[in-house]
Amino acid sequence: xxxxxxxxxxxxxxxxxxxxxxxxxxxxxxxxxxxxxxxxxxxxxxxxxxxxxxxxxxxxxxxxxxxxxxxxxxxxxxxxxxxxxxxxxxxxxxxxxxxxxxxxxxxxxxxxxxxxxxxxxxxxxxxxxxxxxxxxxxxxxxxxxxxxxxxxxxxxxxxxxxxxxxxxxxxxxxxxxxxxxxxxxxxxxxxxxxxxxxxxxxxxxxxxxxxxxxxxxxxxxxxxxxxxxxxxxxxxxxxxxxxxxxxxxxxxxxxxxxxxxxxxxxxxxxxxxxxxxxxxxxxxxxxxxxxxxxxxxxxxxxxxxxxxxxxxxxxxxxxxxxxxxxxxxxxxxxxx
Numbered sequence: 279x280x281x282x283x284x285x286x287x288x289x290x291x292x293x294x295x296x297x298x299x300x301x302x303x304x305x306x307x308x309x310x311x312x313x314x315x316x317x318x319x320x321x322x323x324x325x326x327x328x329x330x331x332x333x334x335x336x337x338x339x340x341x342x343x344x345x346x347x348x349x350x351x352x353x354x355x356x357x358x359x360x361x362x363x364x365x366x367x368x369x370x371x372x373x374x375x376x377x378x379x380x381x382x383x384x385x386x387x388x389x390x391x392x393x394x395x396x397x398x399x400x401x402x403x404x405x406x407x408x409x410x411x412x413x414x415x416x417x418x419x420x421x422x423x424x425x426x427x428x429x430x431x432x433x434x435x436x437x438x439x440x441x442x443x444x445x446x447x448x449x450x451x452x453x454x455x456x457x458x459x460x461x462x463x464x465x466x467x468x469x470x471x472x473x474x475x476x477x478x479x480x481x482x483x484x485x486x487x488x489x490x491x492x493x494x495x496x497x498x499x500x501x502x503x504x505x506x507x508x509x510x511x512x513x514x515x516x517x518x519x520x521x522x523x524x525x526x527x528x529x530x531x532x533x534x535x536x537x538x539x540x541x542x543x544x545x546x547x548x549x550x551x552x553x554x555x556x557x558x559x560x561x562x563x564x565x566x567x568x569x570x571x572x573x574x575x576x577x578x579x580x581x582x583x584x585x586x587x588x589x590x591x592x593x594x595x596x597x598x599x600x601x602x603x604x605x606x607x608x609x610x611x612x613x614x
Contacts (some may be wrong), residue, residue, distance in 0.1 A: 322459055324356040325525045330368040331379035333361035334465050335484035337408040337553070340533040343540065345434050353532050355525065362446075364434060374396065376476035378527065380493070383438050384508035384588040385597065387607050390393055392598050396516040399608045401530050402580035407442030408575040410488050412473065413480040420562035421500055421572070422450040431463025431478035439482035441591050442503045455579045467604040472496070486558050486566035493562050505586040509573075518607075523612065531614040534578050541576075580582045599604050 331338045341357075344350045350357045362368040367383040373395060374379040381388070381403065390397040410421075411430070419425055425447075432440040444454045454460060463472040463481050470491065472478040480500055483491065491497040512530065519526050540547045544567050548560055555563060575581075582604050592598045 279523050286419060293345055318535050321583070324351065324354050325522075325527060325528075326356045326511060327379060327522075327525055328358045328377040329358065329379045329381065330360045330362055330366060331381040332363065332365055333554075334409065336486055336554075336570050337404040337406075337484065339551075339567070340403045340536045340540070341381060341545070341573065342554055343547050343550045344532050345547055346553040349532050349536055355528055355532070364437065369397075370511070372515065376406050378522070379512060379514045379526075380511050381512060384511050384585055384607075385438075385441070385592050387511065387513050387604055388589065388592050391602050391607055395514055398519070399508070399511040399580055399610075400519065400526060401512040401533065401576060401578040401610065401613055402508055402510065402575050402584070403533055404570070404573055405506055405575050405581070405584050406509050407438060407481040407503040407507050408509045408573075409439040409442050409484050409503070411443060411480045412483045412488060412497050413447075413490055413500045414473065415496055415498050417479065417500075419479065419500055422446055425479060426452060426457045427460045428479035429461055429477065431461050431469060431472045431481035433465050433469070433482065434462050435460060435482075438509065439484070441502075441595075442507070445505070445591060446501050446503055455485060457481070465536050466544045470498055474546055482534065485570055486563055488553055489562050489566040490558060493503050493559075493565070505587055508584040509588045511580055512578075518608075519612070526613045527614070530578060530612055534614050537576070537597050539575055540567075541571055541574075544571060578613055580608055 309504050320508070329341065331341070336342070345357050345359055360371065360377055362371070365386055368377070368380045369386040369390065370383055371377045373390065384399060386488070387397050387399055413419055432443055434440065437463045440460065443460070447454050447458065453457060461478065463478060464508065465484070466487055469481045469483055470591070473481045488499065492499070514526065544564060548564050551563055551567065585604055589601055593601070
C-alpha cells in the first residue's frame with residue numbers, strides 16, 4: 279500500500295489541475311471568449327494614461343484630486359502625471375507622443391489645428407483665465423485704467439495670464455503696448471516678490487497663491503477676468519483617442535464624478551490637494567478650492583462662447599490667421 283500513495287497523490291494532483299483549468303476556462307468565457315471558442319486574453323491590469331499639465335496652480339483641480347485620492351485607480355486607470363513649466367512645452371510633448379492627454383488652454387488646440395495636426399478637445403474642466411491681478415492693499419489703483427504708466431507682471435509674456443490681462447486692459451482702453459510695461463514675473467514666491475518689492479504694481483496670480491496673498495491682509499484683487507474662456511480643456515490627438523475610447527470615457531467620467539461630489543462638499547478636496555500644496559494652510563486651501571469650483575462646468579462641456587473668446591484673442595495676437603470652426607476642434611461624444 280505504501281507504493282500506491284505516491285500514485286494516488288499524483289492522480290489527485292492531476293484531478294485538481296483539470297478542475298482548476300475548467301474553472302479558468304469558464305472565467306475566460308464569462309470575460310468574453312470569441313465565437314469560435316478561443317479564450318479572449320485575460321485583463322492585464324489598469325490602463326495607463328500619461329497626462330501632462332502645468333503644475334503650481336489649481337485650474338486642473340478635478341484631475342489633481344482624482345490622482346491624489348485614488349479615484350482614477352479605482353476606475354481602472356493608472357495616471358502618470360508629468361509637470362510642465364509652460365503650456366507650449368506640454369503641447370509639444372503631446373504632439374511628440376510622450377504624453378497622451380494634455381490639460382491646457384484651448385488656444386493650443388487652435389494652434390495645432392492651424393499646423394494641420396488633429397488635436398481636439400474632449401471636455402473642459404475650467405472655464406476662465408484662472409489668474410487674477412493682485413495689488414497691494416494700500417495701492418492707489420481702483421480699476422485697470424488707473425494702471426497707465428505702471429509695470430505689471432504676468433507668469434510669462436505670451437502665456438494665458440498675459441492673454442487675460444491684455445484682454446482686460448484693452449476693454450478699459452489701456453494699450454498693453456504703449457500705456458503699461460508687461461514683464462515676466464514667474465509664479466508663487468517670485469511673483470509675490472515682484473509685487474512686494476514694487477518692481478511690479480500688480481501681478482497675475484493663480485490659486486492657491488491668490489487666496490494665500492489675500493489671507494495675509496496685505497493684498498487685494500484689482501481685476502479678475504469675468505469672461506468665459508476655455509482655460510483648461512482635456513485635449514488629445516484624435517489618433518490616440520480612436521484607439522483608447524474606453525480609457526478616455528473613463529477619464530472624463532472620473533473627472534465628472536469628482537466635480538459632482540466636490541461641488542457638494544468642497545472640504546473633501548482639501549486632503550487630496552494638500553499633496554499638491556503642502557505649504558498652504560488648510561483653511562486657505564479650502565478658500566482657494568471654493569474660489570475655483572464656480573468656474574468648473576457642471577457637465578464638463580466646453581461652450582462655443584468660451585471657445586470664441588479664445589479664438590478672438592488668438593486672432594488678435596496673430597497666432598492664427600483665420601477662424602477655425604468649433605466643430606473641427608471639439609468632440610464631446612465621449613462625455614458621460
